[in-house]
Amino acid sequence: MKFMKKVLGIALLLAVVAIGGLYWLGTRDDATTGPVAAGADGAALIERGRYLALAGNCMACHTSRGGKALAGGTPIPTPFGTVYGPNITPDAETGIGAWTADDFWQALHNGKSRDGTLLYPAFPYTEYTRVTRSDADALFAYLRSVPAVSQPSRPPELDFPYNQRALLAAWRALYFKPGVQEPDPGQSVQWNRGRYLVEGLGHCAACHTPRNSLGATRSADALAGGLIPVLDWYAPPLTNDMGAGMGRWTAQDIATLLKTGISRHSTVSGPMAEVVLGSTQHLSDEDALAIGVYIKSLPATPAAGATGAGAAPAAMELGSKLYLQQCAQCHQPDGKGSGSAWPALASNPTVTAPSAVNAIRMVLDGGYAPATAANPRPHGMPPFGQVLNDNDIAMLVSYIRGSWGNQAGGVTPLEVKRARASSTLN
Incomplete structure (x- = not known):
């Protein structure tokens, strides 16, 4: 009996240590801040931020249909319930008017709100963490320049136990590691720019990578295509698979699709049509082509999921x-x-x-x-x-x-x- 109590005590201690370790991993911050954009020309910084907001498609989640720009309220359906895009106008009470540039950086880079609250990953901080501090500051400067709207953010409506925000610590410990994306010195400036846009602000993996049962993207199938949860649209592979991916496309074909919505291989529809309309058509020709160059460098990984047998x-x-x-x-x-x-x-x-x-x-x-x-x-x-x-x-x-x-x-x-x-x- 004494031996069993000792074993149970050790097991309990190990469980507490494991839970504590998960909580620490899931709530830790990356202290890296990078150079702050202080002293930059205000108008130029705001304009740069405006362009980055378009590249990141911020309006899609933070502007409800018929609502005021960036005032929030857009429903974001997930398999776990509905999350609503918050107000990110500079209203001091209901928006981010009381935030500092450091607070905004913490949200993008560490996935935490101003008061340290863990953010749900419907906000793609898992990708935005790669954004540089200077770009985060430019985005913040732009958001501070838009008209303030007094509109309280709507709280998420999630099923139990996903509405228990403390559980995000375990999810983050398993699936999130903050860190700015460093350039690859072995690749061209154009390739690095394309990777930065695809894997960071563009958060392409949010749709084009399949997810596991807990809603995390499956890193082994990065950009290999996947069904968009709840919306019932399929985001095709961005890998160079010849059958279902980009194998037959050129970098310019990809750039043309992003800028116009059409190419000689396909026409966008569904959620991607909204992305082109609100975001990628506004990319510079250089950035659109850089994305194409990066995507064409991806391996010819087969599309995730089987296609099944042919018809009779x-x-x-x-x-x-x-x-x-x-x-x-x-x-x-x-x-x-x-x-x-x-x-x-x-x-x-x-x-x-x-x-x-x-x-x-x-x-x-x-x-x-x-x-x-x-x-x-x-x-x-x-x-x-x-x-x-x-x-x-x-x-x-x-x-x-x-x-x-x-x-x-x-x-x-x-x-x-x-x-x-x-x-x-x-």
Whole structure:
């Protein structure tokens, strides 16, 4: 009995030490601050911050539909509940008017609010930690220059136990390590700039990397594509996989897509259309190309997730007839499209992705590329959800996923039914 008590006592002590260690790891700060941008020209600093805010797409999460700019309120759905973008205008009571540049740096770099509260990683500090101190100060200067709006930030609505903020310490200990991204001296200035934008302010991994059951990105599948939780859109791989990734793209193709929303290989839709509209179209040509150069340097890692078996011959035959009736006039019988107006379906990442959900939703709902400065009047695709039934759409999408060299899996009517349930035309 005495021996068992001793064993239990040691086990309890070890558990306390382990929990304490996790808490320390999850709440520790990186003391690195880097050079502060003091003394810089005010107008130039604000303008630089404005550009960085566009590059980071701050408006997307901090401006609600129909609301005041950067005053918060945007719902951010997650598998654990809903988080709302906070007010980041310079209002002293409800925004960040009482914050200092150090407070703002702590939020971006260490994932902590002004009072030390751990922030939920719906705010992508896991990527923003790579932002330099000088860029953080420029962002802060810009946010201090926008009109102040008195609007209290809405608290998160999360399920238990995810609403217990103290548990974030364990999550952070497992999945977050603060640290500014240092340039790679073995790479070009252009490559380093592209990596900085992709892995930092652009937080591309937030959508293009699959997540585990606790919502952390899976580092082993970095930028290998993934289904965006709750939104039911698939973000394609940014790796150079020839089947579903960027293998057939050039750096300039990628830059063109970011600036215009269209390229010879594909057209953006869904959440990425919003990113192009609100963020990447405003990038300089140099930054857009730098992103393309960095992405083209990524390995040819296969897309995360299996594509499944191809469709049966009978389904392909019926899908071919539907394609010739409904699609070939624009996308051409050979699937090569027609200029930038009607994108190619052959080797199109939207079509060849492991998940067919994007292709299904485009057939169901149709849609437009974003209206950008370089492409102000994009061509649209009509919806077919009211014309074709679930079986027809399944055969049609199976056909385009298995033709012209595409080798993606077939689609079932059940997959179409599920996509139709979240269709914008329901």
